[in-house]
Amino acid sequence: MTADDAGAAALAAGLRTAVNRLAFYLRADAGERGLTPSRLAALAALDRCGPQRPADLAANLGITAPSMSRLTEVLEAGGWVRRRAHDGDRRAVVLDLTEEGRATLNDVRREGTSRLAADIGGLSGADRAALEAALPVLAGLADRNLSPRGHRSSRLRSTMKPIAEKTFFSYATVAPMSRTAYEAARDFMADFYQYGPPEVLYRYDRLADEMAEEAARLLHCAPEEITYLKNTTEGIIIASEVLPLDPGDEVLVLGNEYPANLLPWLRKRHDGVTVRVITGRDNEAAFHRLLEAVSPRTRAISMSSAQRYDGFMPDLALLSRVCRERGIFLVIDAVQHIGARCFDLAETPVDILVCGGQKYLRAGMGIGFMYVRRGLMPSLRHSRVGIRSMERFDEESYVLKDTAARFQDGTQNVAGLAALHASLRELNVLGMDAVQEKNLALLQGIKGILREHGIDFIDHGTRQSNIVSMRTEDPEALSAFLMERNVYIKVVEDVARMSFIHESTLEEAEVLARHTRDFLDRARN
Structure with missing residues (x-):
């Protein structure tokens, strides 16, 4: 095991312990209401994904059919869940939250959030800042690993690389959604x-x-x-x-x-x-x-x-x-x-x-x-x-x-x-003037980096958008080579097109240029 592997393992062990203890703390109110972790997880899954067949919910929760049967009986007896006919197939039965189940789930969440907010309020400014900085990373780990099992999103996510791990230079094709846009659409969908x-x-x-x-x-x-x-x-x-x-x-x-x-x-x-x-x-x-x-x-x-x-x-x-x-x-x-x-x-x-x-x-x-x-x-x-x-x-x-x-x-x-x-x-x-100024500075910086690495590209001076098209004999091969190294561009006809936004960095452009230079040297030899 390398030092990096050992460090990751130690971090994972500490994080796992802390998360488990915090989850236990937040579920205290649920336990008082008769909701064990598995029961609470089932209610949360039905709230998140809507009515589900028992088999689908079992796959979602990662439990066996017999366990799902026993869990369903308990949830029904508690008044949290009811069985009903499937809307599109009257022969099939789905499990759905009752009003009491939804209200109970919301109460547990609200009480846990309130307790946690009070604790966070007692932290020092430095500790709160550290917690806030770590939140996107923790959310990313959850998004990657906790999507419903058996659903298309989880199967796709097992084969896809998160955008945060990509050196992305293909905004002129289809850009990743901004966090601002995502949160606005998500809020409407949730409402x-x-x-x-x-x-x-x-x-x-x-x-x-x-x-x-x-x-x-x-x-x-x-x-x-x-x-x-x-x-x-x-x-x-x-x-x-x-x-x-x-x-x-x-x-x-x-x-x-x-x-x-x-x-x-x-x-x-x-x-x-x-x-x-x-x-x-x-x-x-x-x-x-x-x-x-x-x-x-x-x-x-x-x-x-x-x-x-x-x-x-x-x-x-x-x-x-x-x-x-x-x-x-x-x-x-x-x-x-x-x-x-x-x-x-x-x-x-x-x-x-x-x-x-x-x-x-x-x-x-x-x-x-x-x-x-x-x-x-x-x-x-x-x-x-x-x-x-x-x-x-x-x-x-x-x-x-x-x-x-x-x-x-x-x-x-x-x-x-x-x-x-x-x-x-x-x-x-942000101010479009400021965004344009940043983009023009990035454009000149990217061109300078490509020149330093001896990479040929089409140059229109200042009459150029956030696109720089590199000339190479085999742009398809270059694109595949870069993708293997988590660098994403787009082949357009006979050029390898890279495109950026105001949040891109010259450090990322340097990564692209180094790998492109490596590809060109290998092709020449």
């Missing part, structure tokens, strides 16, 4: 599970408006110009449907875009709209060719404000000015931009801007937002019409809202909205 409608729906009813207020503050526009989306693709589809484009009109797009930015426009060819896909030797050259391609027939330009391939950021101020002078609609996909760089719509007007929440906003998947310029609303065509898009309607006609809310449809993704709202608010509290 909805425990209390349900209608009270919870009333409580969260203004969430879409509050999200719009935070997004508007971030982008320097009006809240009425913001609405929510499922993803960036949905926003581009909406833009292609509502802009007043007629046969013979021309739309310009860049060729090296993500398919979501290209496919909705290609469909417009069926309506007689000319769609020109502009390419060049690289993204920067393609952008300049696009400017040169503008003609009297050009009615719309759609592009990303930060390119997913190499992070190139075109001159949006110039593009915006060209579009305004020539009466061209400008549609911007800002998913690789928002959360990494400032975007001021007051200084750089666009007509429609879309942004998913899964990248630098770190709000999770299936939620995003869209900006639609208020002055554009009257000229837009009708697209999706739903109950939330209506100002008023009857059996003969309807009137759409004159705000971006006209693109809302039916039931909202409230958990997603909670996460997105929290993410946007966090950026506003």
Whole structure:
């Protein structure tokens, strides 16, 4: 056994003893109520996971079928649990908490928390700080090992590496959720599970408006110009449907875009709209060719404000000015931009801007937002019409809202909205200027580290987002090599793309560079 192994074993033994003693202390009230540890664990599992078949609950608790049978009899006799028919299979029986069982469990938890809070209140400031610092580590250990047995999450977790153990440089793909976003979504889910409608729906009813207020503050526009989306693709589809484009009109797009930015426009060819896909030797050259391609027939330009391939950021101020002078609609996909760089719509007007929440906003998947310029609303065509898009309607006609809310449809993704709202608010509290300054400093530092290690990459100077794409003969092999060493990047076409956030560190970049240099040296030899 190495010294590190011996130290870990000693720490584990001490932690195990302390946790067991503390658990015994916290369960004192449960014992007085006739709840042994196994009975309390069963009630907690039913509260956490909902009604379960006896076999599933046994697997969850890690006990045998006979033990589960005896435990069920005791829980029923105590009035804590009842048997009932399964909602989806009347032949099956599930165990469910009674009101008394839930109340008892909540009382035990509340009393234990109260006792522990009093003890913590008597600690010194240094001891409380040490306890607070250790809490995320202890929570991580619990999350990794105490998910319900037999459930998909526990099987997955046995094969997955926690994000805290990864050197993660793939935020431009799908970013891990921020703690702020996770806690906001978790709180809604907990409220909805425990209390349900209608009270919870009333409580969260203004969430879409509050999200719009935070997004508007971030982008320097009006809240009425913001609405929510499922993803960036949905926003581009909406833009292609509502802009007043007629046969013979021309739309310009860049060729090296993500398919979501290209496919909705290609469909417009069926309506007689000319769609020109502009390419060049690289993204920067393609952008300049696009400017040169503008003609009297050009009615719309759609592009990303930060390119997913190499992070190139075109001159949006110039593009915006060209579009305004020539009466061209400008549609911007800002998913690789928002959360990494400032975007001021007051200084750089666009007509429609879309942004998913899964990248630098770190709000999770299936939620995003869209900006639609208020002055554009009257000229837009009708697209999706739903109950939330209506100002008023009857059996003969309807009137759409004159705000971006006209693109809302039916039931909202409230958990997603909670996460997105929290993410946007966090950026506003931090200050986007400060976040951008940190990102630019990291960008220059990362480039310097890569140069020191002799690693070739695409450099666009300051016109570059939080993406640095490394050139190598075999990016797939490099990605696999790095993943084996807990370093995560993304292969995009012929480059190995690394992407970061303001919380990334140059120490992490140094780890990536050392392993990349090692890979290149091995490949050469």
